[in-house]
Amino acid sequence: MARLRTLAVHAGQHPDEATGALTTPIYQTSTFAYGGFDRGRRLFAGEEEGYVYTRVQNPTTRAFEAKLAALEGGEAAVAFASGMAAIAALVLTLLRPGDEIVYLGPLYGGTEGLFYDLVRAYGIAVTDATDRPLAEAVGPATRMIYVETPANPTLRIHDLREVARFARARGIVSVADNTFATPVLTRPLALGIDLVVHSATKYLSGHGDVVAGAVVGPRERLEPLRAEGLRHLGGVLSPFDAFLLLRGMKTLPLRMAAHAEGAMRVARFLKEHPAVRRVFYPGLEDHPGHAIAARQMDAFGGMVALDLGSEAAARAFLDGLTLFAQAVSLGDVDSLATHPYSTTHQLVDEAVRRRQGVTPGLVRLSVGLEDPEDLIEDLAQALANVPRAVAG
Ligand SMILES: Cc1ncc(COP(=O)(O)O)c(C=O)c1O
Numbered sequence: 001m002a003r004l005r006t007l008a009v010h011a012g013q014h015p016d017e018a019t020g021a022l023t024t025p026i027y028q029t030s031t032f033a034y035g036g037f038d039r040g041r042r043l044f045a046g047e048e049e050g051y052v053y054t055r056v057q058n059p060t061t062r063a064f065e066a067k068l069a070a071l072e073g074g075e076a077a078v079a080f081a082s083g084m085a086a087i088a089a090l091v092l093t094l095l096r097p098g099d100e101i102v103y104l105g106p107l108y109g110g111t112e113g114l115f116y117d118l119v120r121a122y123g124i125a126v127t128d129a130t131d132r133p134l135a136e137a138v139g140p141a142t143r144m145i146y147v148e149t150p151a152n153p154t155l156r157i158h159d160l161r162e163v164a165r166f167a168r169a170r171g172i173v174s175v176a177d178n179t180f181a182t183p184v185l186t187r188p189l190a191l192g193i194d195l196v197v198h199s200a201t202k203y204l205s206g207h208g209d210v211v212a213g214a215v216v217g218p219r220e221r222l223e224p225l226r227a228e229g230l231r232h233l234g235g236v237l238s239p240f241d242a243f244l245l246l247r248g249m250k251t252l253p254l255r256m257a258a259h260a261e262g263a264m265r266v267a268r269f270l271k272e273h274p275a276v277r278r279v280f281y282p283g284l285e286d287h288p289g290h291a292i293a294a295r296q297m298d299a300f301g302g303m304v305a306l307d308l309g310s311e312a313a314a315r316a317f318l319d320g321l322t323l324f325a326q327a328v329s330l331g332d333v334d335s336l337a338t339h340p341y342s343t344t345h346q347l348v349d350e351a352v353r354r355r356q357g358v359t360p361g362l363v364r365l366s367v368g369l370e371d372p373e374d375l376i377e378d379l380a381q382a383l384a385n386v387p388r389a390v391a392g
Pocket residue numbers: 082083084085108110111148152177179180198199200201211212213329
């Protein structure tokens with residue numbers, strides 16, 4: 001089988017049948033002519049494979065799905081209009097009222113909001129197992145274990161092999177959000193996880209110009225996601241965005257290597273700085289998840305978080321940055337910085353924020369592809385304005 005860099009360039013794509021175009025064209029069409037009454041009937045009866053309507057399937061989108069599935073080592077993928085559309089479709093099509101979802105957090109604030117505000121309103125129980133053994137958290141109604149690793153925003157690491165083994169033994173579906181690691185660094189399916197979800201908005205696109213999502217796994221398990229998740233819920237990816245993703249993913253392995261190298265240098269710099277109270281990066285030997293990360297990640301990724309001890313210090317630091325843009329999202333070629341406490345996690349319950357380490361002094365950095373020396377110079381000059389942290 002071809003190696004990852006080769007798959008990133010070639011998987012899912014082939015010269016266009018009509019024209020020979022090497023790059024997959026943007027099939028910017030909502031509908032496809034059947035070419036006859038009887039074929040229409042066969043297509044709708046599922047007796048013949050073919051394109052009917054872009055809400056369900058489109059050739060450009062299919063190429064993106066095939067490339068992502070190949071990178072993740074999965075049989076198939078289903079693309080969605082955003083990461084949240086993918087996660088919502090996953091949960092709402094695979095679970096039913098009376099079922100329970102158990103998660104290992106912290107989770108991206110939007111996922112947490114979906115679970116607590118909407119999923120629960122449909123009669124599906126939500127249980128946080130972040131800080132207790134899974135065996136204690138699951139019950140007879142548990143149908144899904146959901147895990148994010150490295151987790152947003154504190155880079156907490158969960159052991160995917162352990163989660164998969166636990167879930168398999170009990171017939172529970174395991175789901176991993178692989179947005180931060182990408183298949184370049186971690187392949188959850190090979191570790192036994194059943195389904196992988198992505199915010200493709202982030203590293204898969206890589207250029208900050210797309211909002212997209214996907215679920216990857218065995219074809220049979222994904223059937224309800226296409227049949228109900230797309231057909232009924234309708235959060236479909238546009239062909240143009242699928243084209244941008246195909247283009248971005250060709251360089252995913254190269255970009256991830258550069259993100260990880262830059263992030264490691266940034267993390268080591270921050271760790272030595274007296275104004276920084278704590279650095280969260282799974283590549284640092286003193287990160288609590290370092291050993292597990294070293295086992296399940298090929299490198300430690302491009303995300304770094306730091307605690308400056310107070311909101312005032314975080315504000316002074318963020319307002320002093322010039323190369324890092326203050327913006328949400330991550331995984332772009334441009335470096336980004338956010339203050340989760342006052343932005344993405346603003347609406348999360350205070351007790352939950354504290355428990356998950358989303359403190360007023362926490363800043364999350366998405367280390368882009370600029371020269372790491374320039375990024376470190378920018379961080380150094382911004383930190384010069386920050387009141388010194390109290391150690392501990
Ligand atoms: C880990 C993770 N999962 C899911 C999402 C949601 O994806 P999207 O913004 O594409 O809807 C995000 C967004 O930041 C995220 O960071």
